[in-house]
Amino acid sequence: MDNNNTLDAYWMGYTANQHFKAHPRLLEKAKGMYYWTPEGRKILDATAGLWCVNAGHNREKIVTAIQQQAATLDFAPAFQMGHPKAFELAKKLVAITPENLNHVFFTNSGSESVDTALKIALAYHQLTGEGRRTRLIGRERAYHGVNFGGMSVGGIAVNRKLFPNLLAQVDHLPHTHDLARNQFSLGVPVYGVDKAERLEQILQLHDPSTVAAVIIEPIAGSTGVLIPPAGYLQRIREICDQYGVLLIFDEVITGFGRLGKPFAADCFNISPDIMVTAKGLTNGAVPMGAVFVSDKIYSAFRQDDPMAINFYHGYTYSAHPLACAAAIGTLETYQEENLLYKASELAEYWQHALHSLADLPYVIDIRNLGLVGAIELEPRKNEPNKRAFQVYLDMFEQGVLVRTTGDVIALSPPLIISKPEVDQIIITLRQVLKQLSS
Numbered sequence: 001m002d003n004n005n006t007l008d009a010y011w012m013g014y015t016a017n018q019h020f021k022a023h024p025r026l027l028e029k030a031k032g033m034y035y036w037t038p039e040g041r042k043i044l045d046a047t048a049g050l051w052c053v054n055a056g057h058n059r060e061k062i063v064t065a066i067q068q069q070a071a072t073l074d075f076a077p078a079f080q081m082g083h084p085k086a087f088e089l090a091k092k093l094v095a096i097t098p099e100n101l102n103h104v105f106f107t108n109s110g111s112e113s114v115d116t117a118l119k120i121a122l123a124y125h126q127l128t129g130e131g132r133r134t135r136l137i138g139r140e141r142a143y144h145g146v147n148f149g150g151m152s153v154g155g156i157a158v159n160r161k162l163f164p165n166l167l168a169q170v171d172h173l174p175h176t177h178d179l180a181r182n183q184f185s186l187g188v189p190v191y192g193v194d195k196a197e198r199l200e201q202i203l204q205l206h207d208p209s210t211v212a213a214v215i216i217e218p219i220a221g222s223t224g225v226l227i228p229p230a231g232y233l234q235r236i237r238e239i240c241d242q243y244g245v246l247l248i249f250d251e252v253i254t255g256f257g258r259l260g261k262p263f264a265a266d267c268f269n270i271s272p273d274i275m276v277t278a279k280g281l282t283n284g285a286v287p288m289g290a291v292f293v294s295d296k297i298y299s300a301f302r303q304d305d306p307m308a309i310n311f312y313h314g315y316t317y318s319a320h321p322l323a324c325a326a327a328i329g330t331l332e333t334y335q336e337e338n339l340l341y342k343a344s345e346l347a348e349y350w351q352h353a354l355h356s357l358a359d360l361p362y363v364i365d366i367r368n369l370g371l372v373g374a375i376e377l378e379p380r381k382n383e384p385n386k387r388a389f390q391v392y393l394d395m396f397e398q399g400v401l402v403r404t405t406g407d408v409i410a411l412s413p414p415l416i417i418s419k420p421e422v423d424q425i426i427i428t429l430r431q432v433l434k435q436l437s438s
């Protein structure tokens with residue numbers, strides 16, 4: 001069997017399988033800020049894996065916690081049964097989430113967290129006598145994972161186009177990306193709060209009393225790092241409050257310190273009714289997601305009959321012992337090293353370093369907030385996405401892992417990154433961008 005055939009058994013998601021299998025990029029081990037390929041090449045991780053390895057790779061406390069847990073309790077049924085670490089983790093998590101979010105439902109991924117959150121929102125209104133509230137509002141250029149709810153409220157055409165039977169009764173806000181007015185903004189862009197007013201129009205169009213929830217990524221990551229304009233999220237919150245619509249924040253990438261505070265909700269000083277997380281929850285070491293809800297929502301599910309099940313929803317692997325152990329080890333690591341706040345210390349250096357690339361060919365925008373960055377390139381004529389993908393391939397050859405989405409190079413390094421490592425990313429980008437053929 002040739003190499004191509006050997007690799008072909010694995011159908012890779014969100015991957016150009018034919019190209020990959022002809023030119024595989026493999027990672028064999030990792031430590032701290034670095035990956036190593038099977039040939040022993042050292043690769044600086046400028047993406048925290050996939051926005052998840054916030055504390056850096058293979059951290060000792062997390063590794064030990066998982067190993068010990070696997071040897072102690074491999075699995076416990078998640079329904080009508082529990083294990084101590086699940087309750088310990090829940091308590092530790094609600095101590096760091098925004099003040100009003102005191103209860104947590106465990107899942108195994110961001111996608112499951114999103115669909116869980118949408119189901120909670122719909123069920124909440126049914127249980128509180130507002131059963132007419134069945135509509136969900138998402139946003140253009142939003143990514144909320146790959147399950148049917150998340151795809152429906154998501155706003156990425158290619159993700160949706162083979163699936164004509166998405167959820168009904170969904171509408172979308174416009175995205176906030178506005179190159180003409182906000183090009184090369186430092187941090188939060190100035191223009192675009194007006195885009196929030198579209199929510200009011202959508203609510204009026206459908207009758208606000210039919211709308212259950214609005215779901216928003218505080219920063220849209222997967223569609224090119226779209227930073228919310230000043231005042232935009234606050235205005236969305238106000239409109240939701242005015243019409244009794246629940247606000248769901250999808251913090252799958254912004255959660256756990258990415259923006260210099262534990263959550264984007266803290267950063268923008270907004271209390272969502274429901275908050276969706278995953279990724280940084282276990283530092284990427286074991287799959288896990290978590291949905292946080294307010295007391296108001298949790299108590300709506302309370303039953304008069306104590307023997308009655310509160311919510312007909314859950315996963316076999318909800319609060320899996322290995323994931324709980326990994327998450328506790330992760331939280332301890334974050335706390336010991338102040339990582340939930342660390343991005344704020346580096347944010348200015350990071351911003352300055354990124355924007356130093358503004359003079360390079362094809363660079364049409366640079367965006368940043370906390371330890372998130374994006375460099376948008378002018379697309380090649382009739383070949384969208386190819387220019388940024390070339391940068392991604394060249395960067396990997398030069399020993400730095402970046403990510404691309406469309407013609408945007410997205411950066412989200414582990415929060416343990418040092419200034420010299422920031423410099424290495426920027427120097428390599430400069431070199432690669434400078435040598436880009438047309």
Ligand SMILES: Cc1ncc(COP(=O)(O)O)c(C=O)c1O
Nearest residue numbers: 109110111143144145250252253
């Ligand atoms: C904002 C957001 N929501 C949901 C998801 C889906 O998470 P997962 O891939 O863990 O299902 C992602 C993944 O990148 C995301 O960025």
